[in-house]
Amino acid sequence: MEFMLDSANIEQIKDLNELITIDGVTTNPTILTKSGMQPEEALRKIAAILNKDQKLFAQVVKTDYEGIMEEARKLSAIRPENMYVKIPVTRDGLKAIKTCKEEGIHTLATAIYSASEGFLAAKNGADYLAPYTNRMCNYGDGVAEVIRLINMLKVNNMDSKVIAASFKNVDQVAALIENGIPAVTVPCDVVYQMIGHPATGVAVDEFSANWNKTYGRDSFFEE
Ligand code: G3P
Numbered sequence: 001m002e003f004m005l006d007s008a009n010i011e012q013i014k015d016l017n018e019l020i021t022i023d024g025v026t027t028n029p030t031i032l033t034k035s036g037m038q039p040e041e042a043l044r045k046i047a048a049i050l051n052k053d054q055k056l057f058a059q060v061v062k063t064d065y066e067g068i069m070e071e072a073r074k075l076s077a078i079r080p081e082n083m084y085v086k087i088p089v090t091r092d093g094l095k096a097i098k099t100c101k102e103e104g105i106h107t108l109a110t111a112i113y114s115a116s117e118g119f120l121a122a123k124n125g126a127d128y129l130a131p132y133t134n135r136m137c138n139y140g141d142g143v144a145e146v147i148r149l150i151n152m153l154k155v156n157n158m159d160s161k162v163i164a165a166s167f168k169n170v171d172q173v174a175a176l177i178e179n180g181i182p183a184v185t186v187p188c189d190v191v192y193q194m195i196g197h198p199a200t201g202v203a204v205d206e207f208s209a210n211w212n213k214t215y216g217r218d219s220f221f222e223e
Contacts, residue, residue: 024055059086101125122160132166
């Protein structure tokens with residue numbers, strides 16, 4: 001199971017990469033606009049934080065087939081390995097995903113709002129499929145639709161991996177992890193909510209207070 005960060009916030013990516021085990025970083029045009037940097041600089045900085053086994057994802061901006069392919073070829077060359085190009089599943093995007101498969105460019109089919117869209121991108125050879133979980137909740141049960149996509153791929157022995165995206169809270173992430181989601185990409189603010197339940201801090205304070213009262217120090221061993 002892969003756990004990625006959906007962010008271009010350099011400080012938070014650095015911090016979380018030291019704190020927890022992450023398998024990569026996903027970005028999209030909106031996320032890069034919030035980085036305060038030019039897009040290539042932001043990607044270079046993220047790539048410098050990651051080791052070669054951690055994956056980096058960048059999305060095409062052009063929307064016509066030729067333009068998508070031109071940007072996909074350039075984006076896929078940013079790193080020698082583990083570089084993935086995100087392509088929205090529009091008509092032109094689906095066609096580009098098919099061509100990328102033929103050219104050996106790794107892709108993530110993005111902006112998926114239904115299991116059927118995801119299935120077609122899988123047929124075209126996308127490595128990853130990113131359903132927009134939270135946004136899908138505006139049209140019905142987003143979590144259930146993502147689980148439907150996972151099952152569609154499983155029963156048909158299809159290779160694409162579902163990487164659920166667009167999370168607004170911890171419960172949406174947990175609901176998919178407990179249902180066997182192969183990968184998630186989670187915004188840093190939601191990851192921070194997953195870390196450090198307030199009651200954990202209260203429990204630690206209680207341990208420290210009892211220890212100090214009995215032994216008169218803050219360490220296990222006398223110093
Ligand atoms: O990767 C982008 C996807 O996660 C969308 O997220 O928060 O814009 O719905 P959001």
